Amino acid sequence: MQVFYHLIYEYQKGLRDLCLFTCPNEFEEKIKNALDNQDIQYMICDIEGGKINIFFGMQECLEIMKQFSCEELNKLSVEEDFILGMMLGYGKAQQYKRFLTRKKICA
Secondary structure: OHHHHHHHHHHHOOOOOEEEEEEEHHHHHHHHHHHHHOOOEEEEEEEOOOEEEEEEEOHHHHHHHHOOOOOOHHHOOHHHHHHHHHHOOOOHHHHHHHHHHHHHHHO
16 A cells, blocks of 8 residues: 555656556555545546455546446556556656557557
């Protein structure tokens, strides 16, 4: 949970537009309460193994995510994967290389 609270701190300081935290689903209520108390928008997606992905941050980023083809991150299109990586604040150069590599594989 320490990582989760650090992500909240980074979001509130403007270091991130969107955050992703993965945890066992038994923490869902605690996380929802923490985000609600901070008035932070979020989206929760169930994943395999009794875990959840919690995306939180700017409403615009969450709206973009709702337009994605699916909630399963490993099934996102190359373009969706790129957009998500940029919103999460991953290194630009790394995202450019990842995009081009994935595009070649799909071609």
